[in-house]
Amino acid sequence: MKENAWNTYTDEDMEIMDALIKDYKYFLDHGKTERECVRQIIATARQCGYVSLEEVIKTGALLRHGSKVYAQTKGKAVVLLNIGVFPIEEGMNILGAHIDSPRMDVKMNPLYEDSELAYLDTHYYGGIKKYLWVTLPMALHGTVVKKDGTHVDINIGDNEDDPVVGVTDLLIHLSAKEMEKKAAVVVEGEKLDVLIGSKPLKDSEEKEQVKANILNILKEKYDIEEDDFLSAEIEVVPAGKAKDFGLDRSMVMAYGQDDRVCAYTSLMAMLAINDPTRTTACVLVDKEEIGSVGASSMGSKFFENTIAEVLHAMGKYNDLTLRRTLANSKMLSSDVSAAYDPLYASVFEKKNTAFLGHGVVFNKYTGSRGKVESNDAGAEYIARIRRVMDDKKVAFQFAELGHVDAGGGGTIAYIPAAYDMDVIDCGVAVLNMHAPWEITSKSDIYEAEKCYEAFLSNKDWF
Template sequence: MSSLPHAPRTVKTALALSLLLGSHLIPTTTAQANDKPCPQGTCESAWKAASKDDKEQASAFGETYKAFLDRARTELLTVAAVREEAARQGFKEWTPGTRVEAGDKYFHVNRDRAMALIIGGKAPIADGVRIVASHIDSPRLELKGRPVDEGQGFALFQTNYHGGIKTYQWTNTPLALVGRVDTKAGKTVEISVGLKADDPILMIPDLSPHTARDQMKKSARDVVAHEELDPIVAHGPHGEDGKFSARTWVFQYLKETYDIEAADLVSAELSLVPAMRPRDMGLDRRLIAAYGQDDRLAAYASMMAAFDASRLPHTTIIQFADNEESGNVNVSGASSTYLPDLVSELVYAELGDTYRQPLFTRTLRASKALSIDVNPGVNPMSPGAWELSNAPRLGYGVNIKLYGRGFDANSEFIAWTRNALDEANVAWQTTTYKVGRAGGGTLGKELAKLNIDTIDFGVPLLSIHTPVAVSDKMDVLALKKAIAAFITHKD
């Protein structure tokens, strides 16, 4: 950037993002972390051999990551943030028919809820592309189509849930309401309440210990029913002489503040997300506690790797998909044809009238994909949940997922990936759940359906799928380096 003519590119990128997202921290170093590969389960914590410069770089990267998470609370907000920063980094909007040449950088948005970054590589697109895929939705609560209810003098929001959650964890948690409402007249109304320091918050009240004896007899699964996740929106009668109920007042408030009617809430996407800002955790500030790290941690690392990418051997597509937490569904999810359609368009723009369907399918067959999704790390309070010799630990780098039962990449692709990581000196580990005791899905199966060699990566988190998850700053940085190694490694 012109304002930093002598600064290394990594610093410029991090600084630009920190300015965009409201962070005032300027990274103090561009030294590469001295992480060592850890094959055969012999790895050590990356913090053990980390130099002062390594730790400062992880800290600086963590600051801009927290600023990103603070803004990117939903997929709508994430796409807006990535799109804005991509434009600042010189990416242009790609339109069908545009041929991508080596060094070109484009972005393409899918219905405001998913998108892709495209970086041109040296080889023809028809010879295969590199794909790095992550999802940008996170577990949350969503408002029903007719959400406003009333009980005991309170106005309440009726909700549904998105992604797997433990219901009791969402009570007594400050919540923000964010999203959009679309009216029949074609107007889009953006709503955000609860994220600013002086905003009111919403909350689902739980029973106090004094009145919860019957509740405490229930299993954890039944302590709070999904239908009981109803936050308080307003309380008590309103207006002169209290002639308006709390429910009626809510509708009046929506009309006066946003000019929307009750019926407009049917065509709305309004989410309830934790209102807490991302924070450092621990006296040593090595951990990050924040909502949305599943899987916007991977999205952030992918975005930053894309911004620093240059002279790639193959054209690379950084995919940000929606709705993974609900099964990759809908037009913005990874099960849609968005990604293969995009690759097909890129091949067509390159080949023109010589384009044929077999050439497209050969492109997919020659491609390589990295599917990234966070996964539970070893919890110091419950280490027995893992088979510890195959368990991912915070601070030990990225993990290659080896679940078995047909889920794994083939051995030659795993070997190729190991080579890429080791040559780039990236800390990595492997992870396998206890057999028959745990599990989870990723974007990997959707990529593999396209006949693309696909491998699954992760970064370990504590308290995954809760309102506040915990990551290690060294792992966040290691993931960016791993992505860079994947997209720059030559066949």
């Protein structure tokens, strides 16, 4: 193991880190859904001089060295580009992360009453231990789109005076049979229904008066009807703010750090680059937690289409130039890694494990068991990455996702690699990954931002 990064910091490092972490926690608190993240990202990018690619195309302006543009799709994925000095067909330096996180999604016909209690029926999203998501204060975040196209934003549970909701659990006194079940089924997916009310609507003639009261509240506050759930995206997420964790305040505990910790540090690195030699790009996408499928995912044509539009706006577009641009690019697939937990040491192989406080983590490969569904980075690319990190004095470590045959996981890396692009996974080590409250080291977050900035500014990959 290399030296703990905390031991290397100057007072100036600590000041920079504290400022980064403060802004990071704000980003997490106000970005509990993909749409909320994209709104923050675009607002911040515009403050730093980025303009909409759509606006550029409409005006017919030409992109050139120094142009900063962004594009978004479906309100749930965004890409930023900063045009460099070198011809773009010589390749870009790309950071890619995802902004979706495990949660519970409200179903299309969710609202029902049972025994004078009102519930929302949900479908969990991503890989979770379902029993961890009960008896916690939860919030409702999302967007309802009415038939006339009106967007109504929902945010209940995270403001100071808001009520919270949640999933109930069976009391221990009656849990003899429950305690005999395997962890995977002790709480079943269809039992993750969210309790949202118990008070009947006074003087109502409705048969289900508690449900009627909830609908009345939604009508008064948001002007939405029960049918509007059909065209809604409402996510059930942990209520509460990101917090310093540990008596020494060395860590952050928050919801959604997989993978918003890498998304935020990638964004900050991208905005810190003002005059790149190679064109830089930062792509932040949706749907990674369910396999990178769908129109707002890395598996869609969103990124490729955006690069095609950029080339067209540079007066350079043809299919061959597009293919050369992508194939000559280098990418960090910025995604979290598993942090070593000594309480569960048996699932880790200690020589090839990430440790909190030891810097950003490179995963040569991910996948599961026999590296299935993995991008396996080449030795030449890794050698150059090592040199870049050492030159910029970035604390880094190499790891894999736990003991061989213990399990595994995937990232977006294999998708851009299909363009013949060099890609390696690189991110922050996380404890409690995919739990409602995840833990990261502040020093690792700081080193991740330094790593991404060093990567983007590198001009020589050969």
